[in-house]
Amino acid sequence: MGRKQTKSGKIRLTEVAKLAGVSPITASRFFRNPEALSLSKRERVDSAVKELGYVPNLAARALASHRTEVIGVVIPSLTNNVFADVLRGIYDSSEGSRYTIQLANTRYSILQEEKLLRLFRAQKPAGLIVTGINQTAESRKILESMNCPVTQIMEIGDSPVDMMVGFSHYDAAFSAISHILEQGRRRIGFLGARMDPRVQRRLDGYRDAMKGASLFDPNLVVTTSVPTTVTLGGTLFTDLLAQTPDIDAVFCVNDDLALGTLFECQRRQIAVPRDLAIVGFNDLEFAAAAVPSLSSVRTNRYEMGRHAVTMVIDAIEGRRPREPVIDLGFQLMVRESSTPSTI
Amino acid sequence: MGRKQTKSGKIRLTEVAKLAGVSPITASRFFRNPEALSLSKRERVDSAVKELGYVPNLAARALASHRTEVIGVVIPSLTNNVFADVLRGIYDSSEGSRYTIQLANTRYSILQEEKLLRLFRAQKPAGLIVTGINQTAESRKILESMNCPVTQIMEIGDSPVDMMVGFSHYDAAFSAISHILEQGRRRIGFLGARMDPRVQRRLDGYRDAMKGASLFDPNLVVTTSVPTTVTLGGTLFTDLLAQTPDIDAVFCVNDDLALGTLFECQRRQIAVPRDLAIVGFNDLEFAAAAVPSLSSVRTNRYEMGRHAVTMVIDAIEGRRPREPVIDLGFQLMVRESSTPSTI
DNA sequence: CAATCCAATGGTAGCGCTGTCAATAATTGT
DNA sequence: ACAATTATTGACAGCGCTACCATTGGATTG
Incomplete structure (x- = not known):
């Protein structure tokens, strides 16, 4: 022997x-x-x-059956609070099932994503969850050849690889801007960081809403490819102010930037919302607690994670959803920072 | 065939x-x-x-070799920003190695932890990273029988299962309180949420520092087992104020509570730091950006993740560290919220 | 009551890789 | 130069499980 x-x-x-x-x-x-x-x-x-x-013995099972019980999850960031919530949903939903989550981080690089997908393909996952709809042509080919259920999360679009859960970033931004316009504000700035595809679509929504009101002005827009931080919010707002001093509102692509803007306003004695309205995005927990409380667009991140896993598991087990694309929508949370001052 | x-x-x-x-x-x-x-x-x-x-084919390799190339990571929370940073360090360090990270979430339940460890044991991971030093006796037994390198992270203590990377929460809190005392403050409140073992040790550090100055008063302490949020910071601070109106400083066990306290002060027109000094914990990014900027205790979370993985991999490959316990220390970041007002 | 069917169970033969140990080739020392 | 040692290489036999197909026995049918 x-x-x-x-x-x-x-x-x-x-x-x-x-x-x-x-x-x-x-x-x-x-x-x-x-x-x-x-x-x-x-x-x-x-x-x-x-x-x-x-x-x-899972190894023996995988070897003999040519299958694994792994669901791969590809996300662009571990730092971003947004993904923490999605992940929580994913892990919560996977517990109690036979499936194991295998996490991989692209750091917002589509080439890294391609590499990771290739790796995943080699290990024959039972299912796959990937972020967004802007894969490279090659990545898409890999996904299509994967021979397992795939769910794209965070946003929705016309041509799912397989399934999708998300919402329209364009609509969400458009609706936020419409709200600010309804408040009578006219010079609405846009602060964007990271500028990943979803943030780009928020910019598109902003632009179209402003153009619809004939109020679009490129000088109202400040963006950077640098990752988001609260501090950066202050910096971008400062830049915007230098570039276009007569703004009366700011739409920030996320709540961190919005908080940074709020702090910068406090530093500069700009009264919010009297002199400046602020609207953020994602509705992180602190938005409601801030003074003044920050208006924001609530996105259903935890549910997105839960849905994604449920859809994938159902599909693995032959229960394909009737509707492959789920729009989880968003809710505009109107708070003090964008409504008439009560003082 | x-x-x-x-x-x-x-x-x-x-x-x-x-x-x-x-x-x-x-x-x-x-x-x-x-x-x-x-x-x-x-x-x-x-x-x-x-x-x-x-x-x-990893399954075949695992089956034939009786080993896997999986490093298990057991953490109590996916929501907590603190663990996001640790995880980033862990994933960053594991990339480029042959090892795969397998994440599991205890949600702060030591029974859930026990269950997860049992699961991990069955899969024979190459290494294991677990949070904290307060495992159940049974969990500890499992860890010791695991027959693979184990690193405990987040804090350090006397009897490592195997290896450790962390810092002393007691010392960190003690040193924060010493700083506040040096500023001439006497009635220093303590706000604590979640009250997991590490937060408990911060409370111990607070208590001993206050007792050392003969200033300890149980009415200065407000804690809850509820998970931390910014909003909760405001609530706890309100409770503290009701219970002990004459406080002149607050030590919060994390920055979220500190931010909530700051917002509550703004709401109540309490001038920070003139009327009240605030010191947080962890030095999350927003602490430096807040107005006034928040003093905090910086902890080296990303490095903790990196070290943990490096130590485990080194040990797997036979390069045992000379020193099994690494103290990553902390830095007191003194900012506006706890120093003499410049206004 | 024979023919048919189906549910329940088992036998055989690997899945793709690596541990052990033996065999061979290359190197060294004296 | 030749034995002793060491670096390379290979043969064999599974790891623990499941796919495929065959078999069994009982229920159903006309």
Whole structure:
């Protein structure tokens, strides 16, 4: 015999089968398709498993079945609070299922994404969740050849690889701007950082809303590719102010920038909302707590994570959703920072 | 033959070996221990791998070798910004290594932790990273029987299961309080949420520092087991104010509470720092941007993640660290919220 | 009551890789 | 130069599980 004897304590499926008085293959079926067993055998195997404390060897299972029970998740950032919420939804939904989450981070690089997808393909995941709809042509090809359910999250679009859960960033921004316009503001600035595809679409929504009111002015827009921080919000706002001093409102592509803008206003004694209205995006928890409370666009991130996993698992198990694209929408949370001052 | 023919396109190690003109086992060694190959064979295998686009089958490898290349990571929360930074360090350090991160979330439940550790044990990870030092006796037993390197992160203590990276929460809080006392403040409140073991130790540090100055008063302390939010900071501060109106400083166990306290002060027209000094914990990015900027205790979370992975990988590969416990320390970031008003 | 069917179960043969150990080639020392 | 040592390489036998197909026995049917 070529190798060390199997440790006597080691419990394999064979041991379970022996104790239960069935063949190994029947014991195997107990895990994969219990309904196929007669009630009596099912009970016998069940108690044998419990008595021996048997735990399946996933590597052997994967090797023999050419499948894994891994759901790959590809996100662009671990720092961004937005993804923390999505991930929470994903992990919460995957618990209690047989599936394991395998996380990978692209750091907003579509080439890194391509590389990660190639890696995932090699490991034959049971399902895949990827962020956004702006994959490279090559990435898309990989996704399509993946031969497993794929859900794109964060936004929705016309040509899903397979399934989608998200919302329209364009509509969300458009609706935020419409709200600010309704408040009678005319010179609405735009602060954007990172400028990933979803932020770009928010910019599009902003631009079209402003153009619709014949109020668009490129001098109202300040963007950077630098990652978002609260501090950066102050910097961008300062730039905007230098460039266009007569602004009466600012739409920030996320709440961190909005908070930074608010702080900068405090520093400069600009009264919010009297002199300047501020609207953020995502409705992070602090938005409601700020003074003045920050208006924001609530996005359903936790639910997005939950849906994504549920859709993928359902599809893996043959329960394809009737509607492959789910729009989770958004809610405009109107608060003090964009409504008439009560002072 | 019992099963579907292997797809002709499928590239196995055998194919690589054939193309390289070596035996499969030599090709196998190319991946596990390339130095053992002669230069010529190494090059031949290398080009064969590239030419065929071979990707190892991890399941087969795990099954045959009785090992996996998975590092398990057990953390209590996905929402908490603190862990986002740690995770970023962990993922950054694991990239480029052969190891894969497997994340599991206890939601601050030590029973859930026990369950997760049991799961991990069954899968024989190559290494393990767990949060904190307050495992149940049973969890500790599992960790010790795990037969792989284990690193405890976030804090340090006397009896590591194996290795540790962290800092002393007690010392950090003690030093924050000492700083506030040096500013001449006497009635220093304590706001705590979640009250997990590390927060408890911060409370201990606070208590001892106050007792050292003969200034401890239980009425200065407000805690709750509710998870932290900015909004909660305002609520707890309100409670503290009702309970002990004459406070002149507040130490918050994290920056979210500190920000909530700051907002509540703005709402109540309490001048910070003139009427009240505020010191937070963790030094999240917004602390420096706030108005007034928030003093805080900087913790090296990203480095903690990086170190944890590096230590585990080194240990897996036989390079045990000379010192199993690494104290990453902390830095007190003194800012406007706790120093004499400049106005 | 034979023919048909189907649910339940088992036998066989690997999945693709690596541990062990033996065999061979290259190198060294005296 | 030749034995002793060391670096390379290979053969063999599984790791623990499941796909495929075959078999069994009982229920159903006309």
